Amino acid sequence: MKNTQNKTGEISDRTAHSSYLQVPLKLGVILIASILSAATHAASPIAGLLQNTSGINSSQSNMANVIEIACPGGRGINADDFQDRCDAVVNSALNRSIPQTFNALQQTSPEQIPSQGVSATRTSFNAIAGRMSALRAGARGFQVAGMGSGAVPINLASLANPLGGAAGDSSGVWDRLGGFVNGNYNTGNVDTDVNQLGYNLNSGSINAGIDYRFGSDLIVGAAFTYTRTESSFDRSGGTLDSDAYTGALYSTYYATDNLYFDGVATMGAIDYASVRHIQYTVPTETVNTLAKAAPTGNQYSVSVGSGYNFAVKQWLFNPYVKANYIKLDVDGFSESGGSGWGMAFADQGVESVTTTVGNQISYAVSTAWGVFTPNVRGEWHHQYKDGSHNIAVRFLGDSSSGLAFNTVTNAPDRNYFTVGTGVSGTFAQGFSAFLNYDALVGYRDVESHLFTMGARLEF
Numbered sequence: 001m002k003n004t005q006n007k008t009g010e011i012s013d014r015t016a017h018s019s020y021l022q023v024p025l026k027l028g029v030i031l032i033a034s035i036l037s038a039a040t041h042a043a044s045p046i047a048g049l050l051q052n053t054s055g056i057n058s059s060q061s062n063m064a065n066v067i068e069i070a071c072p073g074g075r076g077i078n079a080d081d082f083q084d085r086c087d088a089v090v091n092s093a094l095n096r097s098i099p100q101t102f103n104a105l106q107q108t109s110p111e112q113i114p115s116q117g118v119s120a121t122r123t124s125f126n127a128i129a130g131r132m133s134a135l136r137a138g139a140r141g142f143q144v145a146g147m148g149s150g151a152v153p154i155n156l157a158s159l160a161n162p163l164g165g166a167a168g169d170s171s172g173v174w175d176r177l178g179g180f181v182n183g184n185y186n187t188g189n190v191d192t193d194v195n196q197l198g199y200n201l202n203s204g205s206i207n208a209g210i211d212y213r214f215g216s217d218l219i220v221g222a223a224f225t226y227t228r229t230e231s232s233f234d235r236s237g238g239t240l241d242s243d244a245y246t247g248a249l250y251s252t253y254y255a256t257d258n259l260y261f262d263g264v265a266t267m268g269a270i271d272y273a274s275v276r277h278i279q280y281t282v283p284t285e286t287v288n289t290l291a292k293a294a295p296t297g298n299q300y301s302v303s304v305g306s307g308y309n310f311a312v313k314q315w316l317f318n319p320y321v322k323a324n325y326i327k328l329d330v331d332g333f334s335e336s337g338g339s340g341w342g343m344a345f346a347d348q349g350v351e352s353v354t355t356t357v358g359n360q361i362s363y364a365v366s367t368a369w370g371v372f373t374p375n376v377r378g379e380w381h382h383q384y385k386d387g388s389h390n391i392a393v394r395f396l397g398d399s400s401s402g403l404a405f406n407t408v409t410n411a412p413d414r415n416y417f418t419v420g421t422g423v424s425g426t427f428a429q430g431f432s433a434f435l436n437y438d439a440l441v442g443y444r445d446v447e448s449h450l451f452t453m454g455a456r457l458e459f
Contacts, residue, residue, distance in 0.1 A: 060105045062405035066395070074400040081340030082397025085287065092282035104280040104287075108341050111197035112233050112276055113391055114409040115190070115240055116297070116330055116348070178221075179210040188440070188448035192234050196410050198445075199240070203229035209248070217254040222247070225268075238277040238290070244270045244299065262305045262322075270297040272330075278341050291338030295345075297330040305356070314364040322356040334396060346392035346404070352412075353385040370427035377438075379418045386412045416443040422452070 056064075070078060071086040078086070089108075092101040184205045192198035204227070211221025227244040246268030253261045272295040279288040307320030328350040335342040358379035365372045390406040422436030440448035 056102065056105065057109075057111075058408040059111055059406070060109045062408075063109050063393075064105055066398070066401065066403045066405045069403060070395065070398045070401040074398075077400040079340065079397030079399065082395055083340075084285075085340040088282050088284045091284055095283055097283055100280070100282045104282055106235070107237075107278050107280040107287075110276060110343055110345075110393055110407055112199070112237055112240060112274065113345060113348075113393075113407055114196050114389070115199055115231060115233075116242075116272065116295075116328070116350075176213040177210070178213070179208075180223075181206070181208045183207070184450070184452065186448065186450050188446070190447075191445040193410055193445050196445075197237050198234040199231045199237075201229060201231040203227055209250075211250070218251070219253075220249075220251045222249055224248070225266075233277075236277055236279065238275040239273075240275075241273045242270050244268055246299070258310050259308050260306065262303070262307070264301075264303045266299075266301045268299050270299060270330075272297065274335075276335070276338070278338065287339060287341075289337060289339040289341065291335040291342050293333050293335040293345075295330055295333040297328060299329075300327045301325060316362040316364070317359070318361075319359045320356075321358075324352070324354045324356065326350075326352040338396075340397050342396045343393050344396055348389065348391050350389065351385050352383065355382050355384070356380070358418075370425050372423060372425045374423040375421065377420045381416050381418070383412050383414050383416075410445075413443050413446075417441050420450075 067086055067089060071083070071090050074083050074086070089101060089104050092104065184207070186203045187201070189200045190196070190198050205225050207223060207225045209221050209223025211219050213219050225244075225246045225248065227242075227246070229242045229244070231240045233239065246266050248264060248266040250264045251262070255261060272293075274293045274295065276291040277289075278291060281287075301324065303322055303324045305320055305322030307318055309316065309318050311317075330348045332345055332347045334344040356379050358377060360375055360377035362373050362375040365374075388411040389409045391409070392404045393407050394402070394404040418438055418440050420436060420438035422434060424434035424436075434452065436450075436452040438450040438452075440446065
């Protein structure tokens with residue numbers, strides 16, 4: 001028993017002695033780690049740059065953090081072109097070339113990508129609205145119209161009964177069948193903001209459809225729309241073009257001679273063509289390259305509304321309310337080219353839920369040449385759902401870290417307005433012409449203008 005106790009005591013002493021030795025060892029490890037951490041921080045030039053330079057946004061900061069992790073020790077692991085670009089940006093920061101490094105980060109960051117969602121939910125318009133307004137104004141048969149969702153000459157014959165309660169009295173199938181072909185043109189711009197590169201946009205669409213009157217109170221139709229949109233980014237940042245193919249079902253129901261209800265549902269596919277133009281100069285190199293991609297997406301929308309038409313002599317008043325839902329899905333995609341700055345983007349989705357309260361006032365003036373109808377309109381929109389988004393992005397050439405970073409989008413305005421004015425003329429033989437202008441107002445950093453003009457011929 002005594003030997004056991006002695007042995008136990010010896011083991012206990014050795015354990016205590018080992019514990020005493022661990023204290024200075026731990027202190028030494030902590031000291032070495034602190035020195036290495038300080039050295040790493042000192043060798044982290046972009047992190048220092050971000051701390052001392054104003055104007056760098058969240059997307060650029062997130063991207064720079066990945067560059068600092070992926071570059072050191074990445075030679076032989078990362079793609080050569082990515083490693084070369086990465087090293088040059090880090091060396092630029094080491095040389096304290098702050099303006100050049102800042103510009104390189106700005107040019108490389110993929111701030112063009114949020115424009116897909118912005119264009120879908122903040123600058124779009126309803127291509128079928130013009131046909132539905134024309135139907136409520138008493139349009140019959142087939143129409144071939146010029147540009148404009150607002151191509152809606154007021155039918156004076158229906159002023160006493162604006163909703164055409166007796167429109168379905170004719171029993172012939174062909175008298176109940178109608179159709180249209182028209183076009184729309186929209187132009188606007190989005191200003192450069194904190195997390196978003198600004199751009200100008202122009203779009204045009206061709207819309208064609210056919211509808212049928214069921215009795216005197218219900219019209220149901222189907223339409224197809226092709227839309228071409230072209231966007232050009234600020235700072236020579238590149239372009240984003242798209243071709244959208246959309247099918248729609250629409251209906252108008254006359255609850256009374258004055259009260260109506262509308263519904264529109266659309267579904268379509270979108271083919272994008274994106275080009276990011278990356279150009280900058282740092283002390284060791286000049287980069288001027290294009291990163292291209294061909295994303296695809298789908299867009300869905302539903303709109304329901306109600307309005308009330310009433311006439312007072314030559315005046316026609318049309319107050320209305322609408323609820324609108326838009327969903328845009330863009331599939332994940334990868335760029336080609338870019339001299340090392342090519343990137344892969346994750347799936348992204350944007351949803352928008354808005355309500356609209358509006359009113360249009362028209363006044364009919366009869367002359368020897370025909371009837372002219374000037375009008376003014378205004379709408380208040382409230383956004384409920386659309387918000388800021390994070391789009392996950394990674395460098396295609398980064399094999400050492402495999403990290404992704406977030407491109408951050410701006411949150412939308414909650415309240416904004418559209419206003420418009422125009423004039424239409426109705427002449428003999430069912431011919432009419434029109435000119436309209438609509439504008440988006442009160443929306444931070446976004447402008448959208450819809451010019452509509454052309455002619456309508458019923459046959």
